[in-house]
Amino acid sequence: MGGKLCIFGGTFNPVHRGHLAMARAACKQFDLDRLLWVPAGQPPHKPLLGNATIDDRLEMVRLAIASEAGMELSPIDAHRPGPAYAIDTLELLDRAYPETCWYWLLGEDSLIDLPGWQRASELIGRCHWLVAARQNNSRLEGQLVELRERYRAQFSPLAHFWCAISSTGVRERIAQGLAIDDLVPGAVAAYIHRHHLYTAHPR
Numbered sequence: 001m002g003g004k005l006c007i008f009g010g011t012f013n014p015v016h017r018g019h020l021a022m023a024r025a026a027c028k029q030f031d032l033d034r035l036l037w038v039p040a041g042q043p044p045h046k047p048l049l050g051n052a053t054i055d056d057r058l059e060m061v062r063l064a065i066a067s068e069a070g071m072e073l074s075p076i077d078a079h080r081p082g083p084a085y086a087i088d089t090l091e092l093l094d095r096a097y098p099e100t101c102w103y104w105l106l107g108e109d110s111l112i113d114l115p116g117w118q119r120a121s122e123l124i125g126r127c128h129w130l131v132a133a134r135q136n137n138s139r140l141e142g143q144l145v146e147l148r149e150r151y152r153a154q155f156s157p158l159a160h161f162w163c164a165i166s167s168t169g170v171r172e173r174i175a176q177g178l179a180i181d182d183l184v185p186g187a188v189a190a191y192i193h194r195h196h197l198y199t200a201h202p203r
Helices: 017-030 054-064 086-096 120-125 139-151 167-175 186-194
Strands: 004-010 034-039 071-073 101-107 128-133 154-162
Touching (some): 086 120, 120 139
Parallel strands (some): 101 128
Protein backbone atom coordinates (compact mmCIF):
# COMPACT_ATOMS: atom_id res chain seq x y z
CA MET A 1 0.00 0.00 0.00
CA GLY A 2 2.69 2.48 0.97
CA GLY A 3 2.01 5.94 2.33
CA LYS A 4 2.12 7.38 5.83
CA LEU A 5 0.23 5.23 8.33
CA CYS A 6 0.06 5.87 12.05
CA ILE A 7 -0.58 3.32 14.79
CA PHE A 8 -2.52 4.60 17.79
CA GLY A 9 -2.41 1.81 20.35
CA GLY A 10 -3.81 1.78 23.85
CA THR A 11 -6.39 0.30 26.16
CA PHE A 12 -8.96 3.02 25.39
CA ASN A 13 -10.65 2.13 28.66
CA PRO A 14 -12.68 4.13 27.74
CA VAL A 15 -11.83 6.16 24.67
CA HIS A 16 -12.30 9.88 25.40
CA ARG A 17 -12.28 13.28 23.72
CA GLY A 18 -8.58 13.69 24.45
CA HIS A 19 -7.78 10.58 22.40
CA LEU A 20 -9.80 12.00 19.50
CA ALA A 21 -8.09 15.37 19.74
CA MET A 22 -4.67 13.66 19.71
CA ALA A 23 -5.57 11.64 16.63
CA ARG A 24 -6.93 14.66 14.76
CA ALA A 25 -3.87 16.75 15.62
CA ALA A 26 -1.50 14.01 14.43
CA CYS A 27 -3.37 13.54 11.15
CA LYS A 28 -3.32 17.26 10.43
CA GLN A 29 0.23 18.09 11.54
CA PHE A 30 1.92 15.15 9.80
CA ASP A 31 -0.42 14.82 6.80
CA LEU A 32 -1.06 11.15 7.55
CA ASP A 33 -2.77 8.96 4.96
CA ARG A 34 -4.45 6.87 7.61
CA LEU A 35 -4.51 6.47 11.38
CA LEU A 36 -5.18 3.00 12.79
CA TRP A 37 -6.70 2.74 16.26
CA VAL A 38 -5.42 -0.50 17.82
CA PRO A 39 -7.04 -1.39 21.17
CA ALA A 40 -4.95 -3.86 23.17
CA GLY A 41 -6.63 -7.04 24.34
CA GLN A 42 -4.02 -7.75 27.01
CA PRO A 43 -1.76 -4.71 27.46
CA PRO A 44 1.69 -5.77 28.70
CA HIS A 45 2.51 -2.59 30.62
CA LYS A 46 -0.55 -1.87 32.78
CA PRO A 47 -3.49 -3.76 34.30
CA LEU A 48 -6.98 -3.37 32.91
CA LEU A 49 -9.39 -1.78 35.39
CA GLY A 50 -13.18 -1.72 35.24
CA ASN A 51 -15.64 -4.18 33.75
CA ALA A 52 -15.38 -3.27 30.06
CA THR A 53 -14.45 -6.24 27.87
CA ILE A 54 -12.22 -5.95 24.82
CA ASP A 55 -15.37 -6.12 22.68
CA ASP A 56 -16.80 -3.18 24.64
CA ARG A 57 -13.60 -1.22 24.08
CA LEU A 58 -13.57 -2.02 20.37
CA GLU A 59 -17.18 -0.89 20.02
CA MET A 60 -16.55 2.35 21.91
CA VAL A 61 -13.66 3.22 19.58
CA ARG A 62 -15.78 2.32 16.56
CA LEU A 63 -18.50 4.68 17.78
CA ALA A 64 -16.00 7.44 18.57
CA ILE A 65 -14.41 7.49 15.10
CA ALA A 66 -17.50 6.71 13.01
CA SER A 67 -17.49 10.16 11.39
CA GLU A 68 -13.71 10.72 11.38
CA ALA A 69 -12.13 10.79 7.91
CA GLY A 70 -8.84 8.93 7.57
CA MET A 71 -9.26 6.91 10.77
CA GLU A 72 -9.85 3.18 11.03
CA LEU A 73 -10.35 0.64 13.82
CA SER A 74 -7.96 -2.33 13.73
CA PRO A 75 -8.83 -5.37 15.89
CA ILE A 76 -5.40 -6.90 15.26
CA ASP A 77 -4.43 -6.89 18.97
CA ALA A 78 -7.89 -7.54 20.38
CA HIS A 79 -7.98 -11.31 20.69
CA ARG A 80 -4.33 -12.29 20.30
CA PRO A 81 -3.23 -14.76 22.99
CA GLY A 82 -0.80 -13.36 25.53
CA PRO A 83 0.38 -9.76 25.94
CA ALA A 84 -0.03 -7.45 22.94
CA TYR A 85 3.58 -6.36 22.46
CA ALA A 86 4.01 -3.34 20.20
CA ILE A 87 6.78 -4.92 18.12
CA ASP A 88 4.48 -7.84 17.25
CA THR A 89 1.72 -5.42 16.31
CA LEU A 90 4.08 -3.50 14.03
CA GLU A 91 5.31 -6.66 12.31
CA LEU A 92 1.76 -7.88 11.66
CA LEU A 93 0.70 -4.51 10.27
CA ASP A 94 3.88 -4.18 8.22
CA ARG A 95 3.00 -7.42 6.45
CA ALA A 96 -0.57 -6.21 5.88
CA TYR A 97 0.56 -2.78 4.63
CA PRO A 98 3.90 -3.22 2.81
CA GLU A 99 6.14 -0.31 1.83
CA THR A 100 4.60 1.88 4.51
CA CYS A 101 6.22 4.74 6.38
CA TRP A 102 5.16 4.00 9.96
CA TYR A 103 4.27 6.55 12.60
CA TRP A 104 3.28 5.75 16.18
CA LEU A 105 1.14 8.07 18.29
CA LEU A 106 1.35 7.95 22.07
CA GLY A 107 0.97 10.14 25.12
CA GLU A 108 3.72 11.54 27.29
CA ASP A 109 2.85 9.10 30.08
CA SER A 110 3.52 6.10 27.80
CA LEU A 111 6.74 7.67 26.49
CA ILE A 112 8.35 7.20 29.90
CA ASP A 113 7.94 3.43 29.62
CA LEU A 114 8.94 3.14 25.95
CA PRO A 115 12.62 2.15 26.52
CA GLY A 116 11.37 -0.86 28.51
CA TRP A 117 9.07 -2.16 25.80
CA GLN A 118 9.78 -5.50 24.14
CA ARG A 119 12.68 -5.18 21.62
CA ALA A 120 12.57 -1.44 22.21
CA SER A 121 15.59 -0.43 20.10
CA GLU A 122 14.30 -2.25 17.03
CA LEU A 123 10.76 -0.95 17.50
CA ILE A 124 11.85 2.65 18.04
CA GLY A 125 14.05 2.63 14.95
CA ARG A 126 11.22 1.48 12.70
CA CYS A 127 8.74 4.27 13.47
CA HIS A 128 8.46 8.04 13.62
CA TRP A 129 7.12 8.69 17.13
CA LEU A 130 4.47 11.36 17.66
CA VAL A 131 4.04 12.39 21.28
CA ALA A 132 1.22 14.31 22.96
CA ALA A 133 2.05 16.23 26.11
CA ARG A 134 0.02 15.50 29.24
CA GLN A 135 0.49 18.99 30.66
CA ASN A 136 1.13 22.42 29.22
CA ASN A 137 4.85 22.60 30.01
CA SER A 138 8.23 22.34 28.31
CA ARG A 139 9.43 19.13 29.97
CA LEU A 140 8.46 16.96 27.00
CA GLU A 141 10.94 18.52 24.57
CA GLY A 142 13.85 17.62 26.85
CA GLN A 143 12.68 14.01 26.95
CA LEU A 144 12.44 13.90 23.17
CA VAL A 145 15.94 15.33 22.72
CA GLU A 146 17.32 12.62 25.01
CA LEU A 147 15.48 9.85 23.15
CA ARG A 148 16.59 11.16 19.74
CA GLU A 149 20.22 11.09 20.85
CA ARG A 150 19.95 7.70 22.53
CA TYR A 151 18.20 5.86 19.68
CA ARG A 152 19.06 8.02 16.65
CA ALA A 153 15.35 7.91 15.86
CA GLN A 154 12.56 10.34 15.02
CA PHE A 155 10.51 11.77 17.90
CA SER A 156 8.18 14.72 17.33
CA PRO A 157 5.77 16.50 19.68
CA LEU A 158 2.25 17.37 18.65
CA ALA A 159 2.52 21.12 18.18
CA HIS A 160 0.52 23.38 20.49
CA PHE A 161 -1.23 20.37 22.00
CA TRP A 162 -1.65 18.99 25.48
CA CYS A 163 -4.31 16.76 26.99
CA ALA A 164 -5.53 16.79 30.59
CA ILE A 165 -8.25 14.14 30.14
CA SER A 166 -7.46 10.58 31.22
CA SER A 167 -9.39 7.32 31.08
CA THR A 168 -8.78 6.98 34.82
CA GLY A 169 -10.50 10.31 35.38
CA VAL A 170 -13.46 9.24 33.24
CA ARG A 171 -13.86 5.99 35.18
CA GLU A 172 -13.68 7.87 38.48
CA ARG A 173 -16.39 10.29 37.35
CA ILE A 174 -18.65 7.40 36.37
CA ALA A 175 -18.08 5.59 39.68
CA GLN A 176 -19.08 8.80 41.49
CA GLY A 177 -22.27 9.08 39.46
CA LEU A 178 -21.12 12.26 37.69
CA ALA A 179 -21.78 13.25 34.07
CA ILE A 180 -19.10 12.46 31.48
CA ASP A 181 -20.56 14.12 28.38
CA ASP A 182 -17.78 16.71 28.36
CA LEU A 183 -15.13 13.98 28.50
CA VAL A 184 -16.27 11.35 25.98
CA PRO A 185 -18.17 11.49 22.66
CA GLY A 186 -21.94 11.31 23.03
CA ALA A 187 -22.25 7.87 21.43
CA VAL A 188 -19.60 6.51 23.81
CA ALA A 189 -21.35 8.00 26.85
CA ALA A 190 -24.61 6.38 25.72
CA TYR A 191 -22.89 3.01 25.27
CA ILE A 192 -21.29 3.19 28.72
CA HIS A 193 -24.65 4.06 30.31
CA ARG A 194 -26.54 1.38 28.39
CA HIS A 195 -24.10 -1.36 29.36
CA HIS A 196 -23.50 -0.15 32.95
CA LEU A 197 -19.74 0.09 32.45
CA TYR A 198 -17.39 1.34 35.18
CA THR A 199 -20.20 1.77 37.71
CA ALA A 200 -20.36 0.69 41.33
CA HIS A 201 -23.14 -1.70 40.23
CA PRO A 202 -21.86 -3.38 37.05
CA ARG A 203 -24.02 -5.45 34.75
